[in-house]
Amino acid sequence: MKFSYQQLFTFAEQVFLSIGCPPDDATLATETLLSADLRGVDSHGVARLSGYVRLWEAGRINTTPRVGVTYETPSTAVVDGDGGLGLVVGPKAMRVAMHKAEQVGTGWVSVKNSNHFGIAGYHAMLALAQDMIGVAMTNASPLVAPTYSLERLLGTNPIAVAVPAGEQPDFVLDMATTTAANGKLEIAQRKNLPIPEGWAQDAEGRPSTDANAVKNGGALQPLGGATGSHKGYGLGAVVDIFSAVLSGANYGPWVPPFVAFLQPSANPVGQGLGHFFGAMRVDAFRPADEFKSHMDNWIKTFREAKAVEGQRVLIPGDPEREMAAHRLLDGLPLLDAVVKDLETVGAKFGVQL
C-alpha cells in the first residue's frame, strides 16, 4: 500500500502530539522520522513509530525534554537530551555544532541521555544548506559481536558524512558499521531465505547463513567479513566512544535497547544513549566556491568512471536521493504489517491513517 508523504506526515505528527510532544517538537520528530522512508531506509522510518510510542508508554521517553548544553568550549559541547526523542534531540544538538562552526570554523557535539535518532544521514545533511560538512554518529542497542567475541557489545553504530557540492548533487555517506543492518536479516527471515556469509554469526561464534542466527543467540558481524571484521569493529568502537564515553551516555553492552520489552541495564554506566555530531565550514579551509567546484569535479570523475558491464559507479547518496525524488511524487509504500501496526497506534489516540 502506498501513502503520500503529506498523509504520513500528518498522521505521525498527530501521534507525536498525542504522546505529549510540544507542536514544534512533533513537527521536527516527524520530519526526522520520515526522512528515512523518503530515502528508502524503511526500517528506520514510520515503521518504528509504534516502537517509540511503546518506549513512551514504558516511561522511557520524555516528550517534554529540556535539551541543553551542559559543558562546552568554543568548538565543542556536551548536550543533555533529558531523555527526549532522539528524533528531536539530534537536530537540536546538530544546530549547536553548526552554531559553533559559524563562530570558530568547526563544532563538535557529543550527546548523552538521548534515544534512537532515526537515520544518521538526516542529521549530517542539516549542515549542507550552510556550506558545511556534516558528520553524525550514534551508538545503538548491542547486537554486534566484536571480532572473536561471543558477546554482543556494539550496536550497528552508523556513520554519516554529508559534503556540499556545487552543481552536482551533494555527497551523502550514511552507513552502518556492520555488513548488513538487522532489518535485512528480518527480510530474509520473512522470505525464508539464507543470508550471505559475513552478515552474522551463530551462538558459538561461527559464521552463519541462517537468517535467524541473531535471534537464536548469535550476533551481527562488523563490516569487513571473514578477513576484515576487525576494521568494522574498530569503526563501531570509535562511534561508541565518541557518542558515549565523551558525553557520559551508556556505551557497549549498557546501551539501552530500543525495544520496550527488553529492560535497560539496572546498573547503567551513563545516561541514555549517545550521539556525536560535527560541522565543518568548508570556507574554514578554502573559499567555498573553490571547494565546491573541486567537489563537482570529484563527483563527476567518479560517476563517469568506466564500470562493470550493466552497472554504474554511484556516488554515496545517489540511490537515496533518487528514491526520495521518486517517493515524493509516487508515494511511500508500506508493508501490510506496518499499515496494521500504524492503525493500531492511531486507534489508541483517535488518529486516522
Next chain:
Amino acid sequence: MKFSYQQLFTFAEQVFLSIGCPPDDATLATETLLSADLRGVDSHGVARLSGYVRLWEAGRINTTPRVGVTYETPSTAVVDGDGGLGLVVGPKAMRVAMHKAEQVGTGWVSVKNSNHFGIAGYHAMLALAQDMIGVAMTNASPLVAPTYSLERLLGTNPIAVAVPAGEQPDFVLDMATTTAANGKLEIAQRKNLPIPEGWAQDAEGRPSTDANAVKNGGALQPLGGATGSHKGYGLGAVVDIFSAVLSGANYGPWVPPFVAFLQPSANPVGQGLGHFFGAMRVDAFRPADEFKSHMDNWIKTFREAKAVEGQRVLIPGDPEREMAAHRLLDGLPLLDAVVKDLETVGAKFGVQL
C-alpha cells in the same frame, strides 16, 4: 636478519641527512618511518626508505621544505607541505591541530603539497600525551576501484583514531579502507598463494583470488567484500575529500604515485598528496579523569568478553603495541631483499647499515 632499533635509526637518519634533510627533520622523519617497523607494519617502514630516496632523486621531494599554515580559523588550518617528506610534514601539521585544540577545544588541519607520511597511527598517537583524541588520514596512489568501477580511483586511504585511556593502554585504531593492503598481495605473490575473495578484482572487474590481479590491470577492493564494498568505498572517499578537496591537494586518480617510475599526472588538480589531522581535547567534553576512567571500563569490558574457543577479543592497537614492546627488546626482523636494498642505498651515500 634482525637489527636493533638504534642501529636502524642511525642508518635511516644518516640517509635522510644525506639527501639534504636538516638534522631535526632527519630525526623526525626517521622516528615516523620506524614507528611502522616497531608496530609490525613492515610494508610502511624502513623497507620504503629507498622509495623515498628515488622520489628525491626524481626531484619529487623537497628535503628543505618551508611547512606552513596558508589559511586558518580558530579551529582549522590548511598546511602547505611545500613538497616535503610526509614523514616530516605530517607531525608538523598534527602539532598545528593540537595547538588549536589547546586554544578552542579541537583542531582540524587539512594538508596539501605533501608526500607519503608512513603509518597513520603514528600521527594520531601524537595527541595522546596531551590527553587528546588524535585523528589522522591520508590519500594515496590510486589502486582501489570503487564499487562497480573498472578504474582505480582511490588509494588504500587509511583512517587512524587514537583515544587516551587511564590505567589501560590507549585505544589506537589504524586501518586502511580496503579489505587488504597491497603489501598482503605482494606476500601472496612471493609465496605463490591465492588470495581470499574480497581483496581484489581482475581487469574486467570480476572478484579474483589471483595474487597478481592488481598487477595485471585489476584493482584492490574497498573494505566490505561482496555485499558491503560500497561502505569501504564511501569511507575511502571521505578520506580523499577531507585530505585533498578541503586542502587543495590532488584527489582521486590524480594523487601522485609513490613509486618514482610512474609519473605524476601532467594535469594535476591540486598540489602533491593530502592528509587530514584532528585533535580533540577530552576535557573539552568532560573532565579528563572521568573520561579516562570510563575509557578504562570500556576497554576492560571488551577485552574480557567471552571469546570464540582459542581466541581473545582484542582492543584496536593491542597487537601493534605488543609487537613494538617485543621488537624494541628483540630487534626488528628484515627480509633479505630489504637488507640488500638498504645496503645499496647506504652505499650511495657512504652510510653503513
